[in-house]
Amino acid sequence: MQPLAGAGSERPATLADVAAATGLATSTVSRALSNPGRVNALTRERIELAARELNYIPNAQARALTSGRTRAIAVLVSDVTNPFYFGIIRGTQQQLKAAGYTQILVDTEESDELEDGMLHKLRRSFDGAILAASRLTDRRLTALAAEVPLVAINRQTRGVPSVFIDTPNGIEQAMGHLVSLGHTDIAYVSGPETSWPNEGRWRAMVKAAQRYDIEVRRLGPFAPRQYAGAAAADAILHAGVTACVAFNDLLAIGMLARFRERGVDVPGDVSIVGCDDIFGADFCNPPLTTLTAPIEQAGRTAVSMLLTHLDGARVGVRQTATLPTHLTVRDSTGPAPSSPPQKGRA
Amino acid sequence: MQPLAGAGSERPATLADVAAATGLATSTVSRALSNPGRVNALTRERIELAARELNYIPNAQARALTSGRTRAIAVLVSDVTNPFYFGIIRGTQQQLKAAGYTQILVDTEESDELEDGMLHKLRRSFDGAILAASRLTDRRLTALAAEVPLVAINRQTRGVPSVFIDTPNGIEQAMGHLVSLGHTDIAYVSGPETSWPNEGRWRAMVKAAQRYDIEVRRLGPFAPRQYAGAAAADAILHAGVTACVAFNDLLAIGMLARFRERGVDVPGDVSIVGCDDIFGADFCNPPLTTLTAPIEQAGRTAVSMLLTHLDGARVGVRQTATLPTHLTVRDSTGPAPSSPPQKGRA
DNA sequence: TTGAAAGCGCTAACAT
């Protein structure tokens, strides 16, 4: 617990108050507090004591004004209610707090204009930003990166440091899993076209299809939300495939509900694989086979990269960190219908 | 899209630049931009034009330094990964953005010390704070409320404006529902003892039990997390009750998993009611009967109250807003075991 | 209606 508001002093103490109390100059006090070591050990102790007694708390605004650094980092997500970001936010929060930074959360609501505007207008209010799902064009992103230090998650653009969650690689594993189960006609349930990872996931499907010599098709695009699952499920049924990989778990969970509603059995009639392994993927019905992503880790890594960047060290800083995903098989995937247990499929 | 960084000017434009460009004094420019109406309409237009051309963006730090207002609001949650807060955060975000405020998200990790420290140390970095789940003592909360404008959610303490989600009332409805289903021995699965709403929920159960003249008991406390559901489920089984109301959905969902694991049928063997209706409550297995809370609304209301407070109007400001909840019946509740369909129970 | 001038609290040269 903090001491109850500094004994009698209503106006918060300033550097000048501490200086007056110790008989030193404000500059000395400033140094002692933010640059210990450049000041006599003894006087520093006197200063620290006085500061504590006066319940002195540096004014972040004033400090930011002169130093140009706010010790705040913005984290931009495209939709705060998407559970995928909870993990990111948790990860960034942990790491930022450990480094003494404040987290400013911004919801860009899937809008590139809002994202751009926020970054531009608030760029002097934070020392850097983490873009958890940028919807910006490469051009704007590059321009912005010149204005404010940036780290993007799941978005690779030349000149912008990033953390990449390797879901495409996971998708190849998932395809192998589905093929081994006898599926030969698989669909990709596409997310928004402005989503960068969406393309990579589709390309991974095509690549895997070639390797296994099977059919894949692309359905959508669909909003990366639960409600869009209904339309996606209907599209799957209409397409007549036996399995699909959905852009993300949110969509997959929405599909599950629709299939249930329509009396379609999962995985009996159709198998579903999601992406991310968000909250809920383990307890939905049936539990979802998905590509588990190290989400919190991604947030932590992004912050580390950003802070390293801020602390000058531009040398030897990795520009892209790649994080692996793995296939987590649950109950939403099973043998292809009318395909008895396979024995020695070429 | 923003204009690409102000034509050639590397250093961001300041008020002085706009003043120079228009041949006016900085004070006039300042007024024109933040206090239009106190300046000649024509000169104001000239100023606004110049400001736009120079791509002038006010420096929030400098502004905060003189005005003492940061136009930032802190939102403190006890655990960012708890889906209950997603809704709160979404609600606050919407409302804050609409009012031109920035949201600072702080995760207090269920720690009163962290909560206290953050509020105290950062109190000059924001104009007010919303406590989504304060773990502070009444004493500290009151002390802090004197330092910085506060609005608490689900926490009533004299002198601190608050938004109250009336889950206790919902619990009485839930009890009615369970009683009508033939349950006569019901347990409350308690949340953390430091949680303020936890007590109110238990009291509501006792009250309802008296009304219906049945037994209730209290189990726990348990952490308000999914993992704690296993222990809670076991406790329920050991207690031998036929139904329970859990502190929150997270716990209830965790219990569902454990019951499944132990081969206990829900609602055949035991009925479960959750609280909040968080993300996942509708698609878990079985879908959870729960008390639907207007979570986003709570966030929005909290912000409105806070901003009203900030804008001076201390007169006639409601100190507590109460938001109703309602019972959403899904599949996790059913008739009490060995109790045939009731006919005309008093 | 507009301008001049004095800070807000702090940092960072530059001096001592």
Place this chain on the structure above:
DNA sequence: ATGTTAGCGCTTTCAA
């Protein structure tokens, strides 16, 4: 090692 002195960009009296 410490003190002096300018500001940072803006708001805000107080005068004109």
